Amino acid sequence: MRRGLMGWSETDLPAAVLRERLSLLQAELAKAGLGGLVLYTNLARPAAVSFVTGFTPYWSEGLLLVPASGEPVFATALSKRVSAWIRSVMPIGAIENTPRPAAAIARRLAEANIRKIGVLELDLLPAAQAALLTGNDGAITLEDATALFRGVRLRADPAELRLVRRADDLARDCLQSFDRTDNARRIVADIEARARLAGAEEVLVGVNPDLARSNAFFRCDRLDALGATFAIRLSLALKGNWVRRTITLSRDLARQGALAAADAAFERALASAPTALSTLRKAFPAKIMSWSVEACVGSYPLEVVACSGGTPAFSGTLPIGIVWAQAEIDETPWYGAGPVIGEVMEIRNANH
């Protein structure tokens, strides 16, 4: 549940930028012969609506209709009394508060005599929304428009790059500023509080407390003492823009030099975009055991778009991506993750 600072400002995200994103989408809709595009939003999948309007729900769900021409309409199950709050954080589009958002969108489509629309990630749309969206007599045809949306989404504008860089600056600051001798819960608490005090909208901190025991990053309820070598995974959102960083730390002085060298090599690889992945594989001081790239290409804030040994989900260039890697240094795992921002990272031959 979002409970960090949520606010829109013209300085951070100019309305003109949102208008430009909207007009790019509308141009694609016209080309595709679609009367509109529907984007779904909830806590887990807020990114597409946030990209077009700046709005992220703290709770509940909603649908944004981007008509092929004209103003978008946001229909949401959030109650009418929070309409003024929505207006304060969503500078474009009309708002309709209704327990049945898809029915409201279907009504508007019928009024505009629109019979065919695109839906981002159609198969993932909640069943009740999909049923209502087709209209009373099933007169509205729904078509998957994931590729159409992705074509527009993958053009990062300066406003997005600025916000992601700010989010990353904050993430790095939070990961440098805690007491490394503390217990795991205190570390999580301090990192999260620092991010929230600096205005983060959402903060997720996971800790792998002992790299000799598990691959998993746990939440605070499963954490207590730390092992000799541990890792922290920080995911952080600033005005709808997400970054993730993972660092590996050791309390064993003898290991710290090797970890520092690995961290430096990882940062050099990130800085070598567009060839970050191949640089990582060639120049890292230990064997990379696995890697992945996450990006925001649809409704998820971040999703894996390419990974070692996995099914290639994406091939092309990414303006913003999070590179994650796992290596083994002196028989102990090392984890690192960080963003490549604005350097157009090439994702090819994902099946390494």
Add this chain to the structure above:
Amino acid sequence: MTGPDRRPVSTAYHARIEDLRGGLAAADVDRLLLYGNNWHADFLRYASDFSIVEGQGLALFERDGRVTLLLDDPAEAERARAETLHEVVSTRDLIGMAKGLLHRGGHGPVAAAPYHLLPHGLVRHAEQLRLSDGGALIEPLLMGKRAEEHVHVRRAAAFADRGYELFRAAARPGRKDYELIAEVERFFRSEGVTENFMIIGVGGREVRGMAPPSGKVLKKGDLVTTELTPCVEGYYAQICRTLVVGRPSDLQLKSFGVFQEALDAGLKAVRADVTAADVAKAENDVFRRYGLGQYVTSEYTRVRGHGLGLFPDQKPQLLEDVDVPLTANMTIIVHPNTYHPDVGYLVLGDTIIVTADGHETLSTIPRSLMSS
């Protein structure tokens, strides 16, 4: 890797599984498919004891108690493997994987819930997959509570009280609304509390409700409202309180008196076998007596309380048109929160356990209009 950080299965989960298996047997259904995400984590958590943070997931619960978890975020899948004994599948193709799993598991009917949130890609093949709405099977279990579940709700309520004390201490002139929440979250994480639903209102008559923090700076005389809802082992408890930055005015105290009276009336109405509507009416009648009837309509307020459990806004909603009977052991919050035209938005509410002849209050913070 060896020795994942698995804890013993909780007694609450054991109790839930026993009830769920009984429910499936009574309905003559072999399998139950449950959907979850970070907003609606409750159905999936009930059957799997896994709370999803990122992405989406499905849990297939079988009558013999076996669970298969399908998760579309690889890091979440890794955590689920370490935290549970279930079979865990990490997949980008949640729908394709679920279809395969259902096909492989036989031809019997599959109940699914919450059906309205299930992916369209599954429900449009409902006939072929023999999927039907399983809400009636699991929702009563989510609403009712076993003593084993009360243990966690009680702990969550104690954290809500401690969190509120911290919130109150942090509410000083010059501080920003999100800084107060940051302090509360720091405390919760350091105590192992993973989640918290929390909204806030700061100001006077212009404030019509609560929302996430927007950067408002607290000043003397402001009303500061909050709904604070920490989570322990998946179970939420809530407290709603209002404070004034500085000393409350006579008008603020007088207005708040209506809310104290309404909460008292609502709590007095609670016992097993009354309906949610009876409790809402008892609260709302107080406002109507003071000529404030319009402020208990949907124009100004959402609900007059609600269930609490694995979801912070569980059924039954306390509204005058909800005829769901309260049953002993339900955990609910009664909160007559709404706008008061003289001073602004006010909140007051306590988590309780419904008993045969009344209720047990879990919140211990005084029900007064407080000063920061």
